[in-house]
Amino acid sequence: xxxxxxxxxxxxxxxxxxxxxxxxxxxxxxxxxxxxxxxxxxxxxxxxxxxxxxxxxxxxxxxxxxxxxxxxxxxxxxxxxxxxxxxxxxxxxxxxxxxxxxxxxxxxxxxxxxxxxxxxxxxxxxxxxxxxxxxxxxxxxxxxxxxxxxxxxxxxxxxxxxxxxxxxxxxxxxxxxxxxxxxxxxxxxxxxxxxxxxxxxxxxxxxxxxxxxxxxxxxxxxxxxxxxxxxxxxxxxxxxxxxxxxxxxxxxxxxxxxxxxxxxxxxxxxxxxxxxxxxxxxxxxxxxxxxxxxxxxxxxxxxxxxxxxxxxxxxxxxxxxxxxxxxxxxxxxxxxxxxxxxxxxxxxxxxxxxxxxxxxxxxxxxxxxxxxxxxxxxxxxxxxxxxxxxxxxxxxxxxxxxxxxxxxxxxxxxxxxxxxxxxxxxxxxxxxxxxxxxxxxxxxxxxxxxxxxxxxxxxxxxxxxxxxxxxxxxxxxxxxxxxxxxxxxxxxxxxxxxxxxxxxxxxxxxxxxxxxxxxxxxxxxxxxxxxxxxxxxxxxxxxxxxxxxxxxxxxxxxxxxxxxxxxxxxxxxxxxxxxxxxxxxxxxxxxxxxxxxxxxxxxxxxxxxxxxxxxxxxxxxxxxxxxxxxxxxxxxxxxxxxxxxxxxxxxxxxxxxxxxxxxxxxxxxxxxxxxxxxxxxxxxxxxxxxxxxxxxxxxxxxxxxxxxxxxxxxxxxxxxxxxxxxxxxxxxxxxxxxxxxxxxxxxxxxxxxxxxxxxxxxxxxxxxxxxxxxxxxxxxxxxxxxxxxxxxxxxxxxxxxxxxxxxxxxxxxxxxxxxxxxxxxxxxxxxxxxxxxxxxxxxxxxxxxxxxxxxxxxxxxxxxxxxxxxxxxxxxxxxxxxxxxxxxxxxxxxxxxxxxxxxxxxxxxxxxxxxxxxxxxxxxxxxxx
Numbered sequence: 002x003x004x005x006x007x008x009x010x011x012x013x014x015x016x017x018x019x020x021x022x023x024x025x026x027x028x029x030x031x032x033x034x035x036x037x038x039x040x041x042x043x044x045x046x047x048x049x050x051x052x053x054x055x056x057x058x059x060x061x062x063x064x065x066x067x068x069x070x071x072x073x074x075x076x077x078x079x080x081x082x083x084x085x086x087x088x089x090x091x092x093x094x095x096x097x098x099x100x101x102x103x104x105x106x107x108x109x110x111x112x113x114x115x116x117x118x119x120x121x122x123x124x125x126x127x128x129x130x131x132x133x134x135x136x137x138x139x140x141x142x143x144x145x146x147x148x149x150x151x152x153x154x155x156x157x158x159x160x161x162x163x164x165x166x167x168x169x170x171x172x173x174x175x176x177x178x179x180x181x182x183x184x185x186x187x188x189x190x191x192x193x194x195x196x197x198x199x200x201x202x203x204x205x206x207x208x209x210x211x212x213x214x215x216x217x218x219x220x221x222x223x224x225x226x227x228x229x230x231x232x233x234x235x236x237x238x239x240x241x242x243x244x245x246x247x248x249x250x251x252x253x254x255x256x257x258x259x260x261x262x263x264x265x266x267x268x269x270x271x272x273x274x275x276x277x278x279x280x281x282x283x284x285x286x287x288x289x290x291x292x293x294x295x296x297x298x299x300x301x302x303x304x305x306x307x308x309x310x311x312x313x314x315x316x317x318x319x320x321x322x323x324x325x326x327x328x329x330x331x332x333x334x335x336x337x338x339x340x341x342x343x344x345x346x347x348x349x350x351x352x353x354x355x356x357x358x359x360x361x362x363x364x365x366x367x368x369x370x371x372x373x374x375x376x377x378x379x380x381x382x383x384x385x386x387x388x389x390x391x392x393x394x395x396x397x398x399x400x401x402x403x404x405x406x407x408x409x410x411x412x413x414x415x416x417x418x419x420x421x422x423x424x425x426x427x428x429x430x431x432x433x434x435x436x437x438x439x440x441x442x443x444x445x446x447x448x449x450x451x452x453x454x455x456x457x458x459x460x461x462x463x464x465x466x467x468x469x470x471x472x473x474x475x476x477x478x479x480x481x482x483x484x485x486x487x488x489x490x491x492x493x494x495x496x497x498x499x500x501x502x503x504x505x506x507x508x509x510x511x512x513x514x515x516x517x518x519x520x521x522x523x524x525x526x527x528x529x530x531x532x533x534x535x536x537x538x539x540x541x542x543x544x545x546x547x548x549x550x551x552x553x554x555x556x557x558x559x560x561x562x563x564x565x566x567x568x569x570x571x572x573x574x575x576x577x578x579x580x581x582x583x584x585x586x587x588x589x590x591x592x593x594x595x596x597x598x599x600x601x602x603x604x605x606x607x608x609x610x611x612x613x614x615x616x617x618x619x620x621x622x623x624x625x626x627x628x629x630x631x632x633x634x635x636x637x638x639x640x641x642x643x644x645x646x647x648x649x650x651x652x653x654x655x656x657x658x659x660x661x662x663x664x665x666x667x668x669x670x671x672x673x674x675x676x677x678x679x680x681x682x683x684x685x686x687x688x689x690x691x692x693x694x695x696x697x698x699x700x701x702x703x704x705x706x707x708x709x710x711x712x713x714x715x716x717x718x719x720x721x722x723x724x725x726x727x728x729x730x731x732x733x734x735x736x737x738x739x740x741x742x743x744x745x746x747x748x749x750x751x752x753x754x755x756x757x758x759x760x761x762x763x764x765x766x767x768x769x770x771x772x773x774x775x776x777x778x779x780x781x782x783x784x785x786x787x788x789x790x791x792x793x794x795x796x797x798x799x800x801x802x803x804x805x806x807x808x809x810x811x812x813x814x815x816x817x818x819x820x821x822x823x824x825x826x827x828x829x830x831x832x833x834x835x836x837x838x839x840x841x842x843x844x845x846x847x848x849x850x851x852x853x854x855x856x857x858x859x860x861x862x863x864x865x866x867x868x869x870x871x872x873x874x875x876x877x878x879x880x881x882x883x884x885x886x887x888x889x890x891x892x893x894x895x896x897x898x899x900x901x902x903x904x905x906x907x908x909x910x911x912x913x914x915x916x917x918x919x920x921x922x923x924x925x926x927x928x929x930x
Contacts, residue, residue, distance in 0.1 A: 007198070007201060007202050007205060008195070008198045008202045011189060011194055011198045011201070011383035012195065012198070013198075015190060015191070015194040016190060016191055016194070019186070019187060019190050020183075020187055023182075023183040023187065024871075025187055025632075026184060027179035027183050028181065030160070030175075030179060030395065031172075031175055031176050032180050033178035034171075034172065034175045035132055035172050035263045037285075038171055038172055039168070039689070041168075042081065042163060042165070042168050043122065043129075043496050045080060045081060046122070046131040046163045047120065047131070047164070047808070049076060049082055049085075049131070049132050049161050050120065050161050052076070053069075053072065053073070053085065053159055053161065053276035054133060054135065054159060054762075056069060056072055057069060057135055057157070057159050058135045058136075058137075058141060058156055058157075059141075059787055060087070060298050061087075061135060061136075061142065061156040061157045061330065062145050062148050062150070062156065066087050066095040066096045066157075069087060069096055070098065072095065073085040073087070073097070073098035073099075073855070076098065076100045076161070076591075077099050078096055080165075081161060081163045081164050081167050081168070082099075082162075082163060082442060083099055083102075083128055083162045083767050084097065084098065084099030084101070084102050084160075085097070085098045085099060085160070085161050085162075086098075086102065086155055086159075086160040086162075086457065087157060087158075087159060087160075088158035088160065089157050090157055090158075091154045091157075091575060092158065095157065096304070099162070099242065099345070100113040100132060101127050102128075102162045103125050103127055103130075103162065104125065104158065104628065107609045116214065118133060118134075119133065119134045119136075120132070120133050121133075126162050126165070127160070127164065127165055128162050128163060128165055129165065130160060130161070130162045130768075131160065131161045131162075132158060132159070132160050133158070133159045133160075133161075133323055134155055134158055134344045135155070135156045135157045135159055136153050136155060136156065136619075137150040137151060137152065137156055137157065138152075138153065142614065150609040155418075156319075162833070163732045165670075173350060181725050185430060188735070191552050191586075193569075200229070201229070201232075204229065204232045204236075205232070206529045207224065208224060208235060208236060208239065208704065211223075211224050211239060212239065213222055215239075215243050215246070218312070218685050219231070220243050220244075220246050220250060221243075221247065222243065223243065224236035224237075224238050224239055229239075238850070245927045249278075255809055258465045259625045263712065266823050274481070274720060281438060284668060285879060286766055286845050288770075295810075298799070299565075305346075307337055307340060307341060310337045312335065313331055314330060314334050314337065317330060320917060323744045325360040328468045337375065337415040341872075342494070351774050356364045358494070359493075360403075360404040360407060360494060360495065361403075361404040361405075361406070362402055362404065362431070362518070363402060363403070363404065363405060363406075363763070364400065364401070364402045364520035365401060365402070365403070365408075365520075365523050366399050366400065366401075366523045366524075367393070367397070367398070367399045367400075367401050367404035367432065368393055368399050368442075368525070369644065370408060370409055370412075370644055371391055371393070371412065371430060371643075372642040372643065373642075374409050374412045374413050374416065374638070375389055375391050375410070375416065375430065375640045376638075376642060377413065378413065378416050378417055378420060379618075379638065379640060380419050380619045380620065381417065381573040382420045382428060383421070383619045383620040383621075384620050385418060385420065385424065385425075386425065387423055387424070387425070387426065387427060387428055388427035388429075388543045388545060388546055389416075389420075389427070389639065390427060390428070390429045390430070390543075390545040390546050390548075390549050390638050390640055391429075391430045391432075391549060391600075392429065392430070392431045392432070392545070392548065392549050392552070392638055393431075393432045394431075394433045394434065395552070396433075396434050397432055397433060397434045397442075397444065398434070398437065398442050398519055399523070399524065399525045400519060400524035400525065401442065401517040401518065401520055401523065402517065402518045402520040402523070403495065403517045403518065404495070405514070407491050407495075408495075408515075409490060410487070411487075411488045411513065412430070412446070414484035414485060414487060414488040415448040415488060415511045415513075415636065416428060416430065416448055416487075417484065417509075418484055419448050419452060419509070419511070422450070422452040422453050422509075423450040423451055423453075423809040424449070424450030424452065425451070425454075425477070426451025426452070426508070426543055427450070427515060427543070428448065428449070428450045428451075429448075429450075429453055429545050430446065430447070430448050431446070431447045431449065432444060432445075432446050433445050434527075435514065437519075439514055439519075440518060440519055441517065441518055442516070442519055443515075443516045444514065444515050444516075444517065445512060445514050446512065446513055446515070447510050447511065447512040447513075448509045448510070448512075448700060449508065449509070449513045450508050450509055450510075451507075451508040452508050452509060453505070453506070454503050454504050454506050454507050454508055454609075455501070455503040455504075455505065455507055455509055456505050460501060460503060463485055466675060474854075475528075476751060486885065488513075491711055492513050492515070492821070495515055497513055497514050497515040497516065497612050498513065498514050499511070499512070499513040499514075500512055500513075508702055517601060519637035519818050521896065527556075527644065527647050528647070529558075530556070530557060530558025531557060531558060531647075531651060532557045532559050532650060532651070532654055533558030533559075533654070534558070534560075535558070535559055535560070535580040535582040535583065535654060536559065536560045536562070536579075536583075537554050537560065537561050537562070537581050537582065537583040537584070537585065538552065538561075538562050538564055538581040538583070538584045538585070539551060539561055539562070539563050539564070539567065539585045539591070540564045540565075540570060540584070540585065540586045540587060540598075541585070541587045541616065542565075542566075542587060542589070542590060542591055543677060544586070546587075546639065546640070546732070547563065549640070550585060550616075550641060550646075551563070551642070553641065553643050554585070554650075556645075557645070557646075557647065557650055557655070558693070559582075559583065559650075562581065562809065564568055565850075566590060566591070566592070566593075567590060567593065567597075567598055567601045568775060569584065570584070571601065574605065574608075574609060578608035580605070580610070580611050581611060582611065582612065582654060583611070583612050583614065583615040583650060583653060583654060584602060584605060584611050584612070585611065586601075586602050586613055586614070586615055586616065587639075588615055588616060588617045588618070589618065598615070599615060600613060602634065605635070606633050612633060612634070612653035612654060613633070613653075613738030614634070614635045614636070614637055614646075614649055614650070614653070615634060615636045615637070616637055616638075616639055616641060617636060617637070617638055617639070618638065618639055619638050620638075632652075632653070633653075633655075635649035635650075635652060635653060635723065635780075637649055642750055653774075666857050669859055671798070672715055673696070673718050673793060673795050674694055674697075674698045674700065674711065674715075674716065674719075675693070675696045675697045675698065675699050675717070675718065675719045675720070675789070676701075676702060676708060676711060676717045676719070676720045676721070677689055677699060677701050677702070677720075677721045677758065678701075678702070678703075678704075678705065678707075678708040678720065678721065678723055678725060678726075678728060678731070678734070679700045679701075679721075679723040679726070679755065679879075680703050680704060680726040680876065681723070681844060681876055681880050682703070682877050683843050683846040683847055683850075683880050683883060683884075684723070684771070684843070684879050684880060684882075684883060685701050685703065685754070686843070686846070687780075687833070688721060688755070688780065688785070689701055690839055691780075691782045692785060692797075694798075695782065695785070695786055695798050696798045697789065697799045700715075700717070702865065703724055703731065704726060704727070704728055704729065705729030705731070705733060705737075706728060706729055706736075707729060708717040708720070708722070708734055709729075709734060709737060709741075710736060710866040712738060712741075712750070713741070714866050717750050718750070719750070719753070719789060719792055719793055720738075720749075720750055720751070720752045720753065721736065721751065721752050721753050721755055721785075722735060722752050722754055722755065723754075723756075723778075723879070724754050724755070724756045724767065724875075725872055725875040725876065727758075730765075731754060731772075732766075732767070732770045735752050735771045735772050736770055736771055738752070738771075739751070739771040751773045751774070751792035751793070752759065752771065752773055752774075753772070753773060753774045753775060753776060753788055753792070754771045754774070754775035754776070755768045755780065755879075756774055756775060756777060756778045758778075758878075764841055767895070773792060774788060774791070774792065776788060777880075780882075785797075796862070805881075821887040821888040821891055822885075822887055822888065823886070823887075823888050823919045823920055823923045824885060824886060824917075824920065824923050824924070824927075825885035825886070825887055826840075826885055827883050827885065828885035828887065829843065829844055829885030829886075831885075831886070831897055832882075832883050832884065832885065833883070840884075840885075843883050843884050844884050844885070844886075846880075847880050847881065847884050847886070847920070848924050850877075850880065850918070851917050851921055852921075853922065854876070854877045855875060855914060855917050856919070857873045858867075858870065858873050858874065858877075858913070858914065859871060859914070862907075862910055867900060867903075870900060870910070871897065871900040871901065872896050874893055874900060874910075875885075875897055877893055878887075878893035878894060880896050881893055886920055888916050888920070889913075889917065889919075889920050890920065892909065892912050892913040892915075892916040893913060894912055895909045895912075895913075896909040896912075896913050
């Protein structure tokens with residue numbers, strides 16, 4: 002209604018009531034006319050019946066009904082008479098005129114017509130039938146005495162049928178006339194109202210046009226007289242408004258001119274300031290660039306000698322050393338580790354500041370991640386006599402996906418910070434589930450300590466870079482002041498929250514919440530209550546550790562009894578109680594000397610045949626521990642990892658488990674058949690050597706086509722697939738294999754991608770194309786062993802430990818760094834799992850392929866073929882991942898990154914060619930010697 006104009010509103014206000022009134026009156030008159038026509042029809046029928054009544058009765062008395070034929074036919078000429086019939090008393094037809102009568106549908110009331118005659122009227126849609134009984138009246142009896150009639154004797158029936166067609170025509174004519182009159186009246190009314198409405202709408206239109214012109218800035222427009230008092234008042238108001246606006250516009254224009262002049266002067270001042278700010282910004286950017294370059298250069302300058310220190314320290318530990326030399330060597334290793342941690346913190350902070358830190362999305366087991374972190378930090382806590390505990394609530398999902406490396410870094414920063422500022426008491430890590438759905442879980446992880454605590458002022462500056470809560474402890478605690486800052490930035494990049502609750506002297510609680518994806522690939526693989534029905538005794542004086550151990554033992558299915566001291570268990574055993582199958586005993590017991598808990602456990606094992614697990618701290622070094630019998634006792638360091646607890650308990654109580662992932666299984670060479678696909682012979686030989694020595698049956702293929710041929714001929718349990726290969730690459734081969742498996746309706750073979758370097762987006766594409774997992778080169782034997790167990794359930798034999806450390810620093814991929822060693826034999830030995838002959842073969846294979854690889858790279862560069870160039874660089878990069886050639890590997894990684902990102906890589910390729918020349922020259926010098 003709001004969109005209807007005034008003219009239309011007037012028409013509606015006039016025509017709607019008039020139309021309703023006309024329709025009502027017309028309908029009423031039509032109804033009256035219809036009733037009148039029906040009344041006339043009844044009267045006409047009654048008159049016809051009365052007209053034929055006496056002749057019909059006389060004919061029946063004389064029993065000569067055929068004499069009425071002429072009279073009946075003449076009756077058909079009367080208005081609306083359709084047919085006439087004369088019937089006997091038993092309704093038998095005696096004579097008839099006209100067409101066959103239409104059967105009647107209903108009986109009508111005659112409203113007093115023919116009262117006392119017995120007249121009946123039945124009507125259908127097309128006609129009305131009048132039925133009159135013919136009776137012997139007193140007059141007829143007297144007139145025809147010879148007929149021997151009785152009073153009111155039924156002589157017969159007279160039926161007359163009248164057609165409705167003429168009546169219907171007159172009814173329709175009446176309706177048509179009424180409708181025509183109504184329509185003509187409404188049209189006349191509409192025309193009159195429309196003509197009168199223009200006297201209102203035309204002035205309103207003029208007013209609207211004038212207002213539009215005023216709104217466009219034509220303030221000199223004025224309205225004249227409209228002929229209506231109300232509209233004239235409105236026009237005068239608009240004219241007054243226009244004059245006021247015209248006056249205000251003049252004043253406003255003067256103000257604008259003045260403001261424009263002031264603004265011009267201000268802009269000149271701002272322009273000068275912008276020039277100064279731009280110069281300051283460029284100076285700050287240059288300073289930031291110099292800082293970043295300095296940090297990057299210093300990281301390489303520090304990492305290079307640090308790499309040598311760590312590498313040769315590890316090699317030196319394999320030689321025969323005196324106790325004092327071993328102590329000095331441990332000090333060197335710890336100092337190098339501390340220096341490496343500081344360098345890593347500074348580099349991480351630099352990456353976060355530059356926005357270059359990219360998070361991975363990988364499946365991981367939450368419990369293993371937290372326990373690995375605590376195991377790494379346990380020595381620092383135990384040296385200070387602190388209790389270090391991990392408690393994960395049972396409803397917390399363990400199989401998650403995210404960036405496990407960065408999550409471990411966050412936890413390590415929080416836990417090490419808690420250990421650093423706690424001098425007695427405990428540090429406890431609690432993990433609980435806050436919310437979850439089918440695909441996500443919201444976790445809350447808190448690190449609670451009983452340390453010095455923080456004031457409100459200290460808490461405000463805690464997450465600021467290069468600051469520490471208590472500067473007086475800086476020399477004592479050490480550190481860069483970046484740990485909590487990095488943790489906060491990482492949590493925020495994961496779209497989580499981090500905070501703390503603390504009071505001076507009461508300790509602190511650092512907490513963080515993260516929303517992570519659930520992952521079935523990293524779900525818990527420990528058996529469900531494998532020791533159900535057996536009993537265990539737990540003697541642990543530390544309350545939090547006791548709670549964590551109790552949960553772990555209950556998950557094994559053990560019935561656990563808690564004891565306050567070893568003496569309490571000793572008294573119960575002496576009283577004749579049934580000895581527990583397993584005893585968990587902490588080596589640190591109140592009122593017990595060193596070694597006394599161990600002696601008690603030995604006695605229990607001899608007297609009661611009980612197995613026991615001794616819980617020690619990492620700072621304890623008891624000579625007796627090396628003399629324990631493994632079938633009677635297992636030694637676990639605190640905090641106890643759930644996986645190690647399961648393994649130790651199963652080894653003691655079930656020495657020969659079947660298909661148990663918590664313990665080692667015997668070699669199963671004949672059960673596992675692995676296919677390795679790689680176009681690089683060196684890479685292929687290394688993976689083949691590792692898997693073969695761990696007990697797997699290995700089949701090799703140098704191309705995707707060959708791999709498809711092998712899978713079509715024999716059963717394969719697991720495939721390690723190189724990503725970039727000539728011909729069919731890893732993605733195409735995987736897609737074709739998945740298509741064949743779908744057509745054949747067979748189970749999918751697990752496929753693990755092997756790639757020298759994969760960006761985050763590239764890793765997601767690998768999983769989308771049908772691959773189940775991926776490993777980044779260089780690949781360690783433990784990575785292969787874990788991957789085989791994860792996707793086949795078979796545990797291969799471990800290889801002997803490599804001499805190098807797990808935490809050796811790896812060079813960052815940037816540009817050619819001449820400080821990196823051209824050839825590092827110690828690194829090559831580590832990458833070959835300590836196998837000297839394998840390391841030499843890998844290096845010789847790489848050196849032998851350098852000439853051809855250099856030629857292919859130069860040719861692809863000259864012909865501007867980026868795809869071929871990426872293929873050659875990637876193959877060379879993969880080969881360098883298994884040899885001690887840090888400089889060449891660094892250049893390959895930098896060039897491959899630039900090629901994958903579609904950026905100009907001329908400088909990186911030239912540096913790569915220089916690195917090849919240096920390696921060839923270095924090898925030539927070694928051969929001449």
